[in-house]
Amino acid sequence: MVSSSFLFFLSAIFIFSAQAVAQPAFLYNFCLNDKGNYSANSTYEGNLNRLLSSLYSNTEIDYGFYNSSYGQNSDKVYAIGLCRGDVNLDDCRGCLNNATSLLKQLCPNQKEAIGWYDECMLRYSNRSILGVEETSPSFVMWNTNNVSANYDQFKDDLRTLLENLRSQAVAGGSLRKFAAGNATAPNFQTLYALVQCTPDLSELECQNCLDGTIRGIPQCCDGKQGGRVVTPSCNMRFEVYQFYTSTAVASPPSSPVAPPVSPPPPLTNTNTTKGSGSNTSRIVIIIFVSTAAFVVLVISFCIYFRARRRPREKLETVDEIRSVESLQFDFDTIRVATDNFSDENKLGQGGFGAVYKGRLFDGQVIAVKRLSMNSGQGNLEFKNEVLLVAKLQHRNLVRLLGFCLEGIERLLIYEFVPNTSLDHFLFDPVKRLHLDWERRYKIIGGIARGILYLHEDSRLRIIHRDLKASNILLDAEMNPKISDFGMAKLFLLDQTQGNTSRIVGTYGYMAPEYAMHGQFSVKSDVFSFGVLVLELMSGQKNNCFRNGENVEDLLGYAWKNWREGTASNIVDSTMRLGSATEIMRCIHIGLLCVQENVADRPTMASVVLMLNSFSITLPVPSQPAFFMHSNIDSETAFQWEQSIQVTESDEKSKGNSVQASVNEASITELYPR
Template identity: 50%
Template sequence: MVTGLFLCGGVSPESCRDCVVFAVNQSLNRCPNQRQAVLYYDECMLRYSHRNILSTLRTIDGYTLSSLINIPTNQQESFRGLVLSMMNQAAREAAASSRKLGAIKANFNASQTLYGLVHCTPDLTAQDCSLCLKTSISQLPTERIGARVLLPSCNSRYELYPFYNESVISSSTLRSPPPTPPARDGNSSVLVVAIVVPIIVAVLLFIAGYCFLAKRAKRTYETTPSFNGDDITTIESLQLDLKTIQAATNYYSEDNKIGRGGFGEVYKGIISNGTEVAVKRLSKSSEQGDTEFKNEVVLVAKLQHINLVRLLGFSIEGEERILVYEYVPNKSLNYVLFDPAEKGQLDWTRRYNIIGGIARGILYLHQDSRLTIIHRDLKASNVLLDADMNPKIADFGMARIFELEQTDENTKRIVGTYGYMAPEYAMRGQFSMKSDVYSFGVLVLEIISGRKNNSFHGTDDSDDLVTYAWRLWNYGTALDLVDPIIIDKCPKSEVVRCIHIGLLCV
């Protein structure tokens, strides 16, 4: 016998479907010989077992995730009270509903809204769902700006940003039928299992076959988050009129230029509704066809994370290819960190948060998104800072958009910046996720020291920052690496730990 289930909460049917297809495929690859497993993703959960798991509460083998950023100490008590009252209220609503789903939001302060979501597998009774959610909520780290606890039978999550689709939850709640009391008769229970198990097995086999056929056909899903923030739309909703972009940037005037990179120039633009955007005018070095370009843009646009710059749309006309991103106001980490007049904004707390945010963004690209994306050019100028100095990684997915092969092997075209490149990539063109880890290590050392990797030029008996940091570590004087403007106002043990992490990465 095999029993299994999927659970999606707060996402559209299309996102649920895509996540389930991906999860089934991953279960075949990651757990080929396992009799039971639970796979957790942002948008769905997959669980199967050789035992009957239906209508059976399980609150062990869970997983806790939380932000690295703490709520200010003087606000932690009030924040904890708000989180627990909100989540417990949502839990009561979820336990009483047929979908076993509850969402809630409340104002934390004048400028921040707290969002919460709880969800049980709908096969649970109201009593078991309530018990599971109490267990999950009690394990939430409430001193962080966001956290979640994932259990096999339920999950709970809170964030200071809208991580679920409110319209989907509202509409599904309106359509929910009244709760059905659990069957008490023994024969009825056997009948339910006898009917449900073959259906689930059939669905699993169908989706596995679908994955196989989809892989063979190299089918590209043409669904992507829309420009206005709705969950799922089509390619057409991402495609923007070239004249609109030209007008927004004053026809790519020099006054509007805010950056230049390996893939093209970047301009600030203001579209007709007043929204500020960043417009990247791509160089004409790609031989990719229009259809392939559109498909890759759509796939990259589906990647959404708080620490990634969001791709809003594109335009293609003749040889002109444009990408439109959200505008991030505080320029790049490169500009703030290495400018003596600006770097005072970055105390240790902000630097530590930036390190954590970059790590979360890269982890999402490598592991937690439905695509495996290797950035290949992670550096300070490709980390942008929002109004609150939170980091957002830019230029991810450009290897896909430019049709540069994204596999763990040699490549004929080296894309990246010397000093941030892993040796095997710079010398042999061999890249993998480890290439990004190396670049991240260099970034960590730069953030701690406030110095560019290539700023040494033979000084300090070192050719680069990596060599200098390694020498200090071996001498037992690692703290000599720290930027003098923060050395007196930082927790030494935390700084040393970050230096250690940076060195391990390189």
């Protein structure tokens, strides 16, 4: 007979082991490095642990929203937990329990972090986050299936449904701002959707937040059967299948959730008295189930620890494997779409290979980059990198739709952007007339927001390292979209986080610390952005700026005129003037971005704020980089360009190989936050 103490021991092991098994993965999470870090065993960490352990323990809260704080002064921690409005209390607390364990593992020393499961969200910070509408960081997901027909009607039905649900959620009160429902869609389908705000928002804040998620649908999920846009303060999701619990949607937030209904007893047993025979059977069942669970758990542990010995970069969740499969195109499909990669469909030639226009069977127009065959990566690494980049979604980034990997062929499939690149407009004397001030100002703001997303709001922190006019594509409405981000990491394997042994970029856009020493950071992209701003203001290229008969450096010319109070000389004479205040402010911001001292350059977050708020006083810019090269003729400029082309053999002892070329490939660095 098994002793009771042994049974207790087995039960304890079962409970402990169940908690030790890896937590389910988040849909998405962010560890916000720029908000500060804490050290191990610090007061802040102690306060965070105490806060998270008690956050969702308040049994009086039955509406799925928890908020609290703990600590004093700089060590004070704030936290918010929100469950989806249709989730019952037990599942809600179980979800938040998983989130508290996993988020601390993924963000071991960041003071601010946020993670989302399908049923709940958890966030904590060293600043007050209650009652604050925040739409960043955010992420999007979409159903890989397309709407087969009648998309315009589908879109209208979806918009009507979401607007109705938004109105319901906004009016939901201070306990729960959640609504879910369905509507008839074309092709005998039913549309299901839900919207939710954290209930600490005002009605206006909730409406503004949800409006933003609904406006984000075309950027993430256009033509798709489902999708979601998720921010810290609100979220929206729609599908053509039911993904929420309809019975819980209608229940008021203040009423307790009813326990699951037990199945009816057998008709032959109507006696509710519990005798000794019943107790004995129950003990036998408990012992059997516990023993079986323990055996299964031991096997699971063996599998788990065996999996942990594999390199982390080769681990893929089931969802990630499905995502890769959904992104992979058949080579014959792309070959037919591009008419066998015909010259008539060739859009251009880049550092990684040729780009072709194509049209899929469903009529969707795509851009296909046929990559060079000199990659040093294996197929698995290639797929993993593509999957990471495909998750980067922003209206000012060119969207990666998928890839093709067959034999030696490696193709990247992008959304097609009809108006080609910015340089085709900006540096063409005829097309430049289409770029009035309003459009140029919109392009500057869009590029800034796209870079900010890469630097701070994406799942990876990405330093582009080759921002230039030819890498800014323009859509049908002349909205800018940054291209060639994230792809160089697939093929150039000799970079580290802060330095590189091979510098490849474009002369005129490279920051001096990168061009000369191989040191790069987010401020390298800020420098390139500043050059782009000054080019947009002047309508001329940085490295061949013409002032009458002289060929000057644009940065030096802009700096000289700024100091002499004649900044209007910089402005493109063909541009129809707009706001003089906006124009001078953009020149000012451009000069701040190209300052020689890296520390003096603003972050992209500051740049976006400067562009959007005229109440902020801008600091006085200092001397730009390369100012000593101003007033040079074209021959000297060429000599300077040649002088930084140091061959690899000459620099083996230094470990740097520097190449600067107008036609060279982009270099982009991705690394986890």
